[in-house]
Amino acid sequence: MRLIRILLMVVVVVVLGLVALLVLLPGEKIAKIAADQVRSQTGRELVFEGDVGISWYPILGVKTGPVRFANAEWSDNGPMFRAESAQIGVDAMSLIGGTIRITQIDLNAPDVLLEVQADGTANWDLFPEGAEAGEATTATTEAGGAMGGLVLESLAVRDARLRYLDQGGESFDIKDVDATLVWPDRAGPAEVDLTLRPAEEAVEIAAVIDNLEGFLGGEISTLRANVAAAGASVAFDGRAGMDPQAAGRVEADVPNPNAFMAALGLGEAGIAGKAAFAGNVTYTKDGKIALREGTATALGNTVSVEADVSMDGPRPRVNARIAGGAMTLAALQGGGGGGGDTSSGGGWSKAPIDASGLGIIDGDISLAAESIDLGDMVLGRTRVGIAIDNSRAVVSLRELHMFDGVASGQMVANNRSGLxxxxxxxxxxxxxxxxxxxxxxxxxxxxxxxxxxxxxxxxxxxxxxxxxxxxxxxxxxxxxxxxxxxxxxxxxxxxxxxxxxxxxxxxxxxxxxxxxxxxxxxxxxxxxxxxxxxxxxxxxxxxxxxxxxxxxxxxxxxxxxxxxxxxxxxxxxxxxxxxxxxFGRDIEVDLEEKKDEVREELKSKAKAKLEEKIGTIDTQEGQSTEDAIKQKVEDEVKDKLKSLLGGD
Incomplete structure (x- = not known):
């Protein structure tokens, strides 16, 4: 929503000078006066590259050719705003009464560039030093009040491009953006619709803001919004401000998480099957997130979740409590340990392990479940704590029932300098x-x-x-x-x-x-x-x-x-x-060194002794007594070992 405010600020700065003088001046003078007014308010150039004329029918208003609005002096990335053309329509009857009611603003192929320097300075800080945004808003309101007020009924943006460059953080470039704003009553709700295309599939955002004027001025307003993409729906119903801050109910239904993430231009979620979420979420101005009464469904499991997230460290810090009943994580087993990329066709997998997930967050997470099916084994009642710090996770076994017993201790995974x-x-x-x-x-x-x-x-x-x-x-x-x-x-x-x-x-x-x-x-x-x-x-x-x-x-x-x-x-x-x-070492030596008769005598004694223990030993034709004994014992041992190990 902050981007909507910034975009509207830019549009209003460009349009306000045009509309205010519409009924007083011919079209050829509007551009120059509007540019002078914008320069005096912002210190930046507003340039009309084509003609600026007055449209009388079917909409009373102003039509322009290409227009551009200069960027901050410290930027060398081109204009902050430019469009191929713009059309602004006004309500003639309202003008007679002293109110500027803008019935329509159409922008064709606008290109908006938002930049932030490493020190936090933003190019949308449009007002001179000493005039805060709030003061400028007040001045504008007072100016509008002299004319009876300024009302924007409709805004339409087609084929827009939005670029965000942050020298100290993330940047993005979104093309083919369509947006509409319907705000027929200044004191009533405003409807905002956005179509974004971070990837091939469109992402639709629909929002209703009860107090748009106050919202744009920094006040808290009731907000209802829905994001739809790839068959998924994410809804918010609560209150929000431009600071940004928000508090309300979030509900998500995502039939295909991987397709949803792809539509947002992000990597795969790594979750097969349907996912869902519902909970009360609070986001504060200092970047803290609180989740209460949350439930999440994924991989066939439904768990309750409560969490607090802080964004002021090198990584998000998450303190969370997750609880579920009978859970299954068998889907995470993949192909198993015996397969994978091996050179000999057997053995352990040589495929690289991606342990980068250990460095995504820090924090403490507790997990409780009545049972966990891991595919190869089933854990009973489970109570574990997971402490993550700088790519090192320590899992403490507070209560873990496994193999019908109870396990205690800890496990550690460390990816600080190799796994x-x-x-x-x-x-x-x-x-x-x-x-x-x-x-x-x-x-x-x-x-x-x-x-x-x-x-x-x-x-x-x-x-x-x-x-x-x-x-x-x-x-x-x-x-x-x-x-x-x-x-x-x-x-x-x-x-x-x-x-x-x-x-x-x-x-x-x-x-x-x-x-x-x-x-x-x-x-x-x-x-x-x-x-x-x-x-x-x-x-x-x-x-x-x-x-x-x-x-x-x-x-x-x-x-x-x-x-x-x-x-x-x-x-x-x-x-x-x-x-x-x-037979023992001495007998083995005797068998090798004694004379034939001694050897045969020993064999006979050994045979008799073994027959007492394992039954009669039958010598087949051409088979020596020693081989018969060996075969008898070998067969007996093999049969019993197979029986012991569950074989036939």
């Missing part, structure tokens, strides 16, 4: 089944315990971050079970495809260095079997090299152990029973 992320999180009451189901699709292991992790990484892509991971962590699960397999019976020589493994505890700790996780103390404690694990998992390279060793418990701690090696890529790991390690 880095870190987290320090503890989850208590964690349910192992929920964790494995959400993260790996495994639903046969259950148990409740605690998980801790401290992680730091940096990089401008998911690939870089995963390959730079460092930190440590641990988990400690109490009594639990594994459905579909009885490891205790299996390893004690009672094979079976079904059953349940009840374990007393499951624990492990790990370290992370350059994207490689190292674990040496995995311990699964069963009533009659103990299972240990050690190895590495290449999170960055998506590889695994791990040795899992179940062993029958006995007092001497030398019960039968059949290690299983898991190695290769995440997508296609190899599961290899290590019988050489099952």
């Amino acid at each position: 880095s992320v870190s987290s320090d999180i503890t989850v208590t009451g964690l349910e192992l089944k929920t964790l494995l189901t959400d993260m790996a699709g495994i639903d046969r292991m259950s148990g409740v315990g605690t998980m801790k992790s401290q992680i730091l990484a940096s990089g401008n892509s998911v690939h870089a971050i995963m390959n730079s991971l460092s930190g440590s962590g641990s988990f400690d699960i109490g009594q639990g079970k594994i459905s579909g397999i009885d490891l205790d019976r299996l390893l004690r020589g009672q094979p079976g495809a079904s059953g349940t493994t009840v374990f007393d505890s499951l624990s492990a700790s790990w370290t992370l260095t350059s994207g490689v996780m190292t674990n040496n103390d995995l311990l699964l404690d069963l009533p009659h079997v103990i299972a240990k694990g050690a190895g590495t998992i290449g999170i960055g390279a998506r590889t695994i090299n791990y040795l899992f060793t179940p062993q029958i418990k006995n007092e001497a701690e030398d019960g039968l152990a059949v290690p299983v090696e898991i190695k290769g890529s995440w997508d296609n790991p190899k599961i290899i029973p290590r019988l050489d390690k099952a």
Whole structure:
């Protein structure tokens, strides 16, 4: 609305001298006197390049050719205002009564240039030093009062261009602007319609100002306005002033946010689907915005919002409270972490991460939700605080239910000198089944315990971050079970495809260095079997090299152990029973060095011992006893691992 006031000020300055002398002077003298009057009031030149004549029919008024109004002395960007032609119509009967009633102003192809210097000086400060805008307005009113008043009924602008140059801030250039003003009663409401084209699609603005005269003079007036573009509608109903300041109800219905932003000449909103907003908004003269009783709908979620925004810092400062019920953010997952721009066709995405959003605002934001669906996992009741300062965001977990437990700690994203992320999180009451189901699709292991992790990484892509991971962590699960397999019976020589493994505890700790996780103390404690694990998992390279060793418990701690090696890529790991390690180092040496009869004797003993535990070993034609034993153990281990992991 401030631009409307500025535009009207320019038009009135150009027109006032023409109309005031219309009935007294012939057309050839109007231009010179009008130019002299404008120069004396503003110190700037008003130039008519064509003839200025009087139109008697069908509209009494003044017609001009090209006209231009000079810019401020400090500007070298051309005139502040120019138009190809102008026509001003007046009401003859009102002139007889002493009132100048302008029935019509038509401007053809006006070009308005608004400039602001680095020190804040504006080229629309039209009056000499010592005469404030308010004083000039009073003087004009008094002059009009001597003639009974000045009334502008209608203003039409076609094919206009509006340029705004700010040496200390944003600038813009809008072409193909159409505008109309209908103001039949000076004491009544005025209707203002604007058509802007920042991009290809038109943006329609319609407003009704109850007290336009007071509004232009700096008073507060009731204002109703609507902005329509790309099928969207944004409405305001309240009070506003030219300072600028405003307070009222804002309602927006945006079927396609990306199309709406494109119509405004801005970048994509990044929101798929319909968006809507409603709330009471206050904007003060010092640039502060307050939102109360707000509701916003986007991505299938509806949340309540209250916010305070201050614009007096290097970035807008936002203090906001957002609350919702069951929310979903699955649409933000995109293509997932495994895809993307990779050189080998697999692995983490190498596409650059745009973290510039961290530098848009500063402030403190609280988020509350009954649940949040992230696509890969579902969070329960959530209460988090987000503190943003100079491209660094700290997320504090005040209450976060995940994996049926409660998480505490914080996460940090820092983009001050390249993107880095870190987290320090503890989850208590964690349910192992929920964790494995959400993260790996495994639903046969259950148990409740605690998980801790401290992680730091940096990089401008998911690939870089995963390959730079460092930190440590641990988990400690109490009594639990594994459905579909009885490891205790299996390893004690009672094979079976079904059953349940009840374990007393499951624990492990790990370290992370350059994207490689190292674990040496995995311990699964069963009533009659103990299972240990050690190895590495290449999170960055998506590889695994791990040795899992179940062993029958006995007092001497030398019960039968059949290690299983898991190695290769995440997508296609190899599961290899290590019988050489099952027999022990001494037996392996004997098998290589002793005579044939000793070797056969040892094989026979090993076969008998294994048959006690895993059943009869049948030797096929052409197959050695050692190969038969190896095949029997390998088949048994593979079957049970598939059963454990939910395979056929």
